[in-house]
Amino acid sequence: MKLPQLPPLSLYVHLPWCIRKCPYCDFNSHERRGDLPEGEYVDALVADLEASLPDVWGRRLHTMFIGGGTPSLFAPGSIERLITAVRTCIKVDPDTEITMEANPGTFEIERFRGFRAAGVTRLSVGVQSFDDARLAAIGRVHGAGEARRALDAALGIFPRVNADLMYALPGQGLEQALGDVREAIAHGVSHVSAYHLTLEPDTNFARFPPPLPSEDESADMQEAIEAELAAAGFEHYETSAFARPGERARHNLNYWTFGDYLGLGAGAHGKISFRDRITRTERTRKPVTYMREALEGGANRGVRTVADDELPFEFMLNALRLVEGFPVTLFQERTGLPLHAIERELGEAEAAGFIERDAMSIRPTRRGERFLNDLTAMFLPGERAARRTIPISTSPPGRPGRPS
Numbered sequence: 225m226k227l228p229q230l231p232p233l234s235l236y237v238h239l240p241w242c243i244r245k246c247p248y249c250d251f252n253s254h255e256r257r258g259d260l261p262e263g264e265y266v267d268a269l270v271a272d273l274e275a276s277l278p279d280v281w282g283r284r285l286h287t288m289f290i291g292g293g294t295p296s297l298f299a300p301g302s303i304e305r306l307i308t309a310v311r312t313c314i315k316v317d318p319d320t321e322i323t324m325e326a327n328p329g330t331f332e333i334e335r336f337r338g339f340r341a342a343g344v345t346r347l348s349v350g351v352q353s354f355d356d357a358r359l360a361a362i363g364r365v366h367g368a369g370e371a372r373r374a375l376d377a378a379l380g381i382f383p384r385v386n387a388d389l390m391y392a393l394p395g396q397g398l399e400q401a402l403g404d405v406r407e408a409i410a411h412g413v414s415h416v417s418a419y420h421l422t423l424e425p426d427t428n429f430a431r432f433p434p435p436l437p438s439e440d441e442s443a444d445m446q447e448a449i450e451a452e453l454a455a456a457g458f459e460h461y462e463t464s465a466f467a468r469p470g471e472r473a474r475h476n477l478n479y480w481t482f483g484d485y486l487g488l489g490a491g492a493h494g495k496i497s498f499r500d501r502i503t504r505t506e507r508t509r510k511p512v513t514y515m516r517e518a519l520e521g522g523a524n525r526g527v528r529t530v531a532d533d534e535l536p537f538e539f540m541l542n543a544l545r546l547v548e549g550f551p552v553t554l555f556q557e558r559t560g561l562p563l564h565a566i567e568r569e570l571g572e573a574e575a576a577g578f579i580e581r582d583a584m585s586i587r588p589t590r591r592g593e594r595f596l597n598d599l600t601a602m603f604l605p606g607e608r609a610a611r612r613t614i615p616i617s618t619s620p621p622g623r624p625g626r627p628s
C-alpha cells in the first residue's frame with residue numbers, strides 16, 4: 225500500500241477512573257480509591273505525548289477528545305495543564321474541537337466553568353436517562369435531577385453540548401425511551417448520542433443479566449427514537465449519533481472516515497498512518513503500570529502494522545457506520561488500496577441488499593444498517609471470515625468501550 229496523503233490527525237486521551245464501576249461497563253475504567261494521582265497521571269500523559277511526537281512530526285492536530293472513565297473527576301487545573309502541554313507540543317488547528325466527557329454529578333457541575341476556561345469547547349454529558357428508576361437499574365451514581373442540572377449548566381457555558389443517552393434499559397418501555405429523547409431535545413442540546421444497552425462479556429450484567437426488552441421491542445425503540453429526533457430537526461448521521469445541521473462531532477467523524485488518532489493514557493488505542501503503512505497502538509491498561517512505563521519513556525510498546533488484507537475490514541468497520549456512506553475516493557485515500565481490490569465484496573454486499581453505490585459514493589441501506597455486523601464481516605480477509613466472531617463496538621474506536 226502507498227498512501228497518497230496522510231489523513232487528519234486527532235488526539236484521544238483516556239482518564240481511567242470512575243466513582244464506581246457500572247455493571248454494564250467494559251471500558252478500561254477503575255474505581256477511584258482515595259485521592260486520584262492527577263499530577264502524576266498528567267505527567268505520564270505529557271511524557272507519553274513527547275515520546276510519540278516522532279510518529280507525527282509536522283502534522284497538525286485536527287481535534288482532541290478527553291474520555292474515560294470519568295474525566296470530569298480531574299480538576300480543571302489538571303485539564304488545563306494537559307491541554308496546554310498538547311498545544312505546546314503539536315501544531316493545533318485554530319478552531320480545534322476539544323471534547324470532554326462529564327458525569328452529571330453535582331461535584332462535576334461546579335467544575336464546568338473551569339473546564340471551559342481550560343480550553344474545552346464541547347462537553348459530552350453522560351445523562352443516559354432522565355428516569356431515576358432506570359438510572360438505578362443500570363447502577364449509575366447520578367440521578368435524573370442532576371442530569372437536568374448538568375445539561376442546563378453545560379448549555380450556558382459550552383459552545384456545543386452532547387447528551388449521551390442509552391435505551392433498551394432494564395424494565396424500560398418505548399414511551400419511557402422516547403421520553404428521555406424528548407427531554408434531551410427540550411433542553412436544547414445540539415447533539416444526541418443514543419446507544420443500545422448491550423451485555424458485554426466480563427461485565428456484571430453478563431454474569432447476572434437483568435430483564436431487558438426483547439429484540440423486537442428494542443428495534444421499535446430505535447425506530448421511534450430516530451423518528452423523534454428527525455422530526456425535531458436532528459440529522460441521523462452515524463449509527464448512534466444525531467446532530468442539528470453543522471453540529472456533528474468532528475472528532476468522531478475523523479474515526480468514522482478512517483482518520484488517524486494518537487491514543488494516550490491507560491488502555492488507549494491509536495491509529496497512525498505513514499506513507500507506506502498504517503499502525504495500530506495500544507497502551508497498557510493498568511493505570512499504575514501505564515504511569516510507570518510512560519514516565520520511563522516506554523508507554524508506546526504495543527504497536528503493530530495493519531496487514532494490507534486487513535485494511536478493507538478496518539476501513540468498513542468505521543465508514544459503514546455513516547448513514548450517508550462515504551465518497552468512493554475515500555477508500556483509496558485512507559487505505560492506499562485501489563477500490564477494485566474489494567470489488568467482489570462490494571458486489572456481494574450490494575446483491576445482499578446491504579449497500580447502494582453509484583459513481584460517487586457507497587452507503588449502507590436500511591437493511592445494511594440493521595445487519596451491520598454481517599455487512600462489515602464481508603470485508604474480513606477470506607480465511608478469517610469463516611471462523612471469526614466480529615465484535616462491533618458502538619463507540620468511537622479511540623476509547624476502549626462504549627460511552628460512559
Ligand code: SF4
Binds near residue numbers: 245
Ligand atoms: S460506564 Fe462510564 S461511568 Fe460507568 S464505569 Fe464505565 S466509564 Fe465509568
